[in-house]
Amino acid sequence: MALSERTVTDILGRDAIAALRKPIAEACGLPAVAYTSEAFFRLEQKEMFARTWMCLAFASDVPEPGDAIPLMAAGLPLILVRDRGNQIRVFHNVCRHRAALMVTEPCTKLKQFACPYHAWAYDLDGRLKSTPYFDGTKQGNSRTNLDLSQLGLIPVRAAVWHHWVFINLDGKAAPFAEHVRPLEDLIQGADLGATRIAHREDWEWRGNWKMQNDNWETYHHVWVHKNVFTKMSDDLDLATGEPIAEPIPLGTIVTLKRRGDQDFYPAAGDLPLIPFPEGRKRVRCTSVVFPNMTLTLQSDHLASVIADPVAADRTVSKMGFFFVGDAATDPKFAAQRAKTLSRWLGETGKMRDYGGIRSQDMKIWEQQQIARQSPVADKVVFSPVWEKNVHHFQRMLVETMLGDAAV
Ligand code: FES
Numbered sequence: 075m076a077l078s079e080r081t082v083t084d085i086l087g088r089d090a091i092a093a094l095r096k097p098i099a100e101a102c103g104l105p106a107v108a109y110t111s112e113a114f115f116r117l118e119q120k121e122m123f124a125r126t127w128m129c130l131a132f133a134s135d136v137p138e139p140g141d142a143i144p145l146m147a148a149g150l151p152l153i154l155v156r157d158r159g160n161q162i163r164v165f166h167n168v169c170r171h172r173a174a175l176m177v178t179e180p181c182t183k184l185k186q187f188a189c190p191y192h193a194w195a196y197d198l199d200g201r202l203k204s205t206p207y208f209d210g211t212k213q214g215n216s217r218t219n220l221d222l223s224q225l226g227l228i229p230v231r232a233a234v235w236h237h238w239v240f241i242n243l244d245g246k247a248a249p250f251a252e253h254v255r256p257l258e259d260l261i262q263g264a265d266l267g268a269t270r271i272a273h274r275e276d277w278e279w280r281g282n283w284k285m286q287n288d289n290w291e292t293y294h295h296v297w298v299h300k301n302v303f304t305k306m307s308d309d310l311d312l313a314t315g316e317p318i319a320e321p322i323p324l325g326t327i328v329t330l331k332r333r334g335d336q337d338f339y340p341a342a343g344d345l346p347l348i349p350f351p352e353g354r355k356r357v358r359c360t361s362v363v364f365p366n367m368t369l370t371l372q373s374d375h376l377a378s379v380i381a382d383p384v385a386a387d388r389t390v391s392k393m394g395f396f397f398v399g400d401a402a403t404d405p406k407f408a409a410q411r412a413k414t415l416s417r418w419l420g421e422t423g424k425m426r427d428y429g430g431i432r433s434q435d436m437k438i439w440e441q442q443q444i445a446r447q448s449p450v451a452d453k454v455v456f457s458p459v460w461e462k463n464v465h466h467f468q469r470m471l472v473e474t475m476l477g478d479a480a481v
């Protein structure tokens with residue numbers, strides 16, 4: 075067995091892994107150490123985030139050719155750039171001379187990357203162009219055997235899917251198309267490309283990133299989101315005892331898919347609807363794409379969060395809102411957009427006012443993080459009716475870290 079398995083098993087404990095692997099009705103969820111231990115956090119970065127397709131950013135974070143931003147992912151410094159040919163690329167943010175950080179702040183109108191240490195210059199496609207004075211001459215490489223073609227910035231395997239940039243750091247994951255296929259099957263050809271970015275919101279919270287995914291259930295709705303989901307019949311078919319948003323674990327995603335023809339909450343006026351192929355039934359769903367991206371597909375907008383794990387007990391959430399075509403920016407739709415955003419972020423738009431769905435969730439997650447420091451916070455249990463997604467996500471995490479693809 076790989077050292078990593080022993081290490082993951084050491085931290086979680088064999089009993090806890092066995093308990094997680096049981097059928098949901100008898101299973102126990104991840105023990106507290108998975109949320110509080112920095113050692114486990116570092117293992118997650120190495121054994122899970124680096125092995126899969128993690129979501130890095132929104133493509134609109136680098137809207138124009140020549141835009142670049144520095145980012146951290148799985149503990150590694152990266153550059154996200156839109157090159158002069160309009161192609162999005164991701165590189166390790168490490169100069170090939172003596173490993174200085176190349177990009178330290180967001181840049182626009184770049185023609186090349188210039189290292190701040192000794193001015194080695196790279197094209198935006200990563201090729202090393204010049205190494206001034208490296209050999210004592212202005213030209214820089216006539217008196218040495220430096221082979222510039224071998225010293226380009228190291229690229230990271232990346233895939234752009236509609237508005238999102240994904241990366242696979244170890245380069246060994248199955249093709250991205252396989253990773254995203256469960257989501258594509260679920261959304262039934264919804265034309266996400268018809269939507270445009272309308273708003274971005276970033277915030278930091280004091281909790282472990284996994285709490286976002288553990289939250290992919292509607293059991294909590296009437297208690298946490300009292301202003302949006304006002305009665306249990308909003309979320310539960312009282313006649314059958316089944317949730318109205320069906321929890322569906324599907325390989326790399328967990329989703330909550332509305333039964334029937336209603337949105338999760340009423341549409342905000344006369345916004346244009348996201349197009350579906352002729353004859354296809356409209357789908358409303360909210361999904362986690364393993365490991366760190368969420369996508370909510372309502373009739374008239376998309377809302378998406380990328381979780382950026384900063385530490386075991388710190389996460390930055392990056393949220394984007396997308397509307398169809400000009401409705402993303404046209405002042406005519408400003409009131410409808412504001413109404414939609416206020417459902418998620420609250421009337422004031424301030425996360426710490428806890429008025430919106432996302433801020434209300436965040437409040438609970440921060441409180442959970444405190445509770446998880448307790449020695450009695452290990453053996454948590456799942457509702458087989460509501461929490462199939464939570465069980466699936468936690469198992470997927472552990473099986474990925476153990477290097478066992480079969481969940
Ligand atoms: S470290 Fe980049 S040029 Fe020297």
Ligand SMILES: [Fe+2]
Nearest residue numbers: 289298431435
């Ligand atoms: Fe919630």
